Amino acid sequence: xxxxxxxxxxxxxxxxxxxxxxxxxxxxxxxxxxxxxxxxxxxxxxxxxxxxxxxxxxxxxxxxxxxxxxxxxxxxxxxxxxxxxxxxxxxxxxxxxxxxxxxxxxxxxxxxxxxxxxxxxxxxxxxxxxxxxxxxxxxxxxxxxxxxxxxxxxxxxxxxxxxxxxxxxxxxxxxxxxxxxxxxxxxxxxxxxxxxxxxxxxxxxxxxxxxxxxxxxxxxxxxxx
Amino acid sequence: xxxxxxxxxxxxxxxxxxxxxxxxxxxxxxxxxxxxxxxxxxxxxxxxxxxxxxxxxxxxxxxxxxxxxxxxxxxxxxxxxxxxxxxxxxxxxxxxxxxxxxxxxxxxxxxxxxxxxxxxxxxxxxxxxxxxxxxxxxxxxxxxxxxxxxxxxxxxxxxxxxxxxxxxxxxxxxxxxxxxxxxxxxxxxxxxxxxxxxxxxxxxxxxxxxxxxxxxxxxxx
Numbered sequence: 001x002x003x004x005x006x007x008x009x010x011x012x013x014x015x016x017x018x019x020x021x022x023x024x025x026x027x028x029x030x031x032x033x034x035x036x037x038x039x040x041x042x043x044x045x046x047x048x049x050x051x052x053x054x055x056x057x058x059x060x061x062x063x064x065x066x067x068x069x070x071x072x073x074x075x076x077x078x079x080x081x082x083x084x085x086x087x088x089x090x091x092x093x094x095x096x097x098x099x100x101x102x103x104x105x106x107x108x109x110x111x112x113x114x115x116x117x118x119x120x121x122x123x124x125x126x127x128x129x130x131x132x133x134x135x136x137x138x139x140x141x142x143x144x145x146x147x148x149x150x151x152x153x154x155x156x157x158x159x160x161x162x163x164x165x166x167x168x169x170x171x172x173x174x175x176x177x178x179x180x181x182x183x184x185x186x187x188x189x190x191x192x193x194x195x196x197x198x199x200x201x202x203x204x205x206x207x208x209x210x211x212x213x214x215x216x217x218x219x220x221x222x223x224x225x
Numbered sequence: 226x227x228x229x230x231x232x233x234x235x236x237x238x239x240x241x242x243x244x245x246x247x248x249x250x251x252x253x254x255x256x257x258x259x260x261x262x263x264x265x266x267x268x269x270x271x272x273x274x275x276x277x278x279x280x281x282x283x284x285x286x287x288x289x290x291x292x293x294x295x296x297x298x299x300x301x302x303x304x305x306x307x308x309x310x311x312x313x314x315x316x317x318x319x320x321x322x323x324x325x326x327x328x329x330x331x332x333x334x335x336x337x338x339x340x341x342x343x344x345x346x347x348x349x350x351x352x353x354x355x356x357x358x359x360x361x362x363x364x365x366x367x368x369x370x371x372x373x374x375x376x377x378x379x380x381x382x383x384x385x386x387x388x389x390x391x392x393x394x395x396x397x398x399x400x401x402x403x404x405x406x407x408x409x410x411x412x413x414x415x416x417x418x419x420x421x422x423x424x425x426x427x428x429x430x431x432x433x434x435x436x437x438x439x440x441x442x443x444x445x446x
Contacts, residue, residue: 013442050310052437068311075307079240088239091232092311118243144310 001028002063003142003172004049009058011044018044020196022058026142031168033187034176040194042176043072046146049174066093068140068171070131072147078120082112082130085119086137093138106133109166111159125156132163135171143167145175149182161186229313230321237325241293248292255288256281256337260344274347279356281341282334286360289333291390293326294368296375297383305376306441315376315437323368330364331357362421366428367393373431377439 004026011019019041026032026049034042047053048060050069069075076085086106087097098106107113110129119127128148135143148164149157164186167173177183180190192199241248263277296319299305308318338353374386 047310047441051312052306052309052441054438069307071303071307071310073303073306075303075305075310077236077240077304078302079243080236084236084239088232088236091235092228092308092313095228095231097235 002026002061003028004064004174005061006048007059007061009048009055009060011041011048011053012056013044018195019048022193022197024191024197024200026172026174028141028172030189031164031173031187032175032189032191033180033183034174034191034193035178035180035183036193037178040178042178042193043146045193046144046174046176050144064140064142064172066138066140067142067144068135068138070128070135070143070145070148072150074127074131076119076122076127076130078118080119081116082114082119082133085130086133089134090137098137102137106136109133109136110163124151125153125159128152128156128160129163132160132167135167140171143171143173145173147177148175149177149179157182229317230324233318233321234325237293237322240295241329251292252285252289252333256285256340259284260337260341274345275349275352278338278341278345278347278349279352279359282338282353282356283360283363285337286330286334286357287364287393288330290326290330290360290364290368291393293329294322294371294390296322296372297387300376300440309437309440315435315440316432319369319372319376319432319435323365323372326368327361327364330360334360359417363424366421366424369428369432370424373428373435377435377443379443 002025006022006024009019009022010017011022022045034045036042044053048055050067051062077088080088083098083103086103090096090098090102110133112126112129112133114122114126119130122130128151145164148160152160161182164173164175168186173187175183175187183190187203189202190199191197259281263281296305299308299322305318309315334357338356342348371386371390375383378386
């Protein structure tokens with residue numbers, strides 16, 4: 001089932017074309033890596049998927065029931081505690097605060113329980129894990145993650161990979177990153193983007209997507225030269 | 226009540242509670258300062274207690290309202306984008322936050338009225354209700370102007386609005402004599418109504434011209 005479908009989408013910002021003729025779809029069960037260099041239009045694509053941006057031309061259809069986001073800047077209220085932040089998201093999504101049981105399940109999954117410590121005192125990795133914890137409240141059918149590995153140390157990156165695998169059991173994931181290495185083993189489809197889609201490929205039987213990725217960028221560099 | 230209204234009121238209340246001491250201290254300092262200065266400046270020239278109470282109430286309402294507003298930090302920390310990404314419309318976001326801030330301002334205004342009542346042994350319910358109504362019709366459109374400016378406009382323009390807020394707080398002190406002596410003057414009332422109408426028109430125009438994309442895009446620049 002198609003959760004999101006882009007049909008020849010163009011996006012201009014301040015008269016400058018950021019995305020050109022983008023067509024792809026996100027289906028149930030897919031874990032898509034949106035890969036591209038800095039400034040390739042990954043965040044713009046994410047914002048188009050979430051509905052914050054409207055396309056300049058083309059059409060986007062959305063059929064998912066519930067979506068969740070993890071932003072590169074996390075978007076946490078620094079003056080709140082972990083439980084207060086989870087309660088805020090829970091109220092936003094379900095209209096109710098979380099129960100002790102739900103709180104314990106979330107803290108066990110993300111391996112984080114900070115008690116009365118304010119979010120402003122959290123490390124980047126802790127904030128990122130809490131962002132993932134917020135997703136566990138409403139169990140969305142589509143999760144958008146914008147650069148989830150950015151700012152994390154190697155250990156944090158490993159635990160993020162583990163959390164993404166956990167999330168992929170119940171949701172479709174659409175992950176933007178400029179680093180394919182970190183997404184290998186997590187994603188089952190890659191979309192390579194640089195203003196327009198350069199490559200869209202599914203990984204069959206755990207095949208590595210890295211050689212294709214390097215091949216495309218090699219070709220771009222040859223063209224530039 | 227929609228989920229977003231519940232979530233906003235919960236979150237704003239917790240944030241205010243978590244910074245409770247500094248908020249209460251700031252508001253209390255303003256109250257002591259404005260009450261002291263009002264009494265000392267006007268006592269020699271026909272002290273009109275009803276007008277003083279209305280003035281202090283209005284002033285304290287605006288102080289509580291502006292002190293609890295935090296649109297800029299929502300944008301800087303990415304919580305604005307997070308909320309908008311979860312399907313909340315920018316207009317709902319701004320209006321909902323303002324509703325909470327209005328209640329905070331009403332609380333500071335009523336608290337200051339109770340204190341003044343205790344200090345001066347003066348009770349005038351009609352002027353108190355009038356002051357609360359005046360506060361609401363002024364603060365609401367100003368909150369919208371401020372909220373939209375902070376979320377949708379470039380940093381330079383948003384900063385101007387921050388300075389205007391500070392200017393309102395501090396320049397109001399200079400208007401003590403004028404207000405306390407002219408509150409019953411018909412021209413003063415007409416001028417106030419004209420200002421309120423202008424504020425509402427500007428706020429509605431700004432609200433209509435705002436959208437989510439604008440709020441996110443200005444951040445990139």
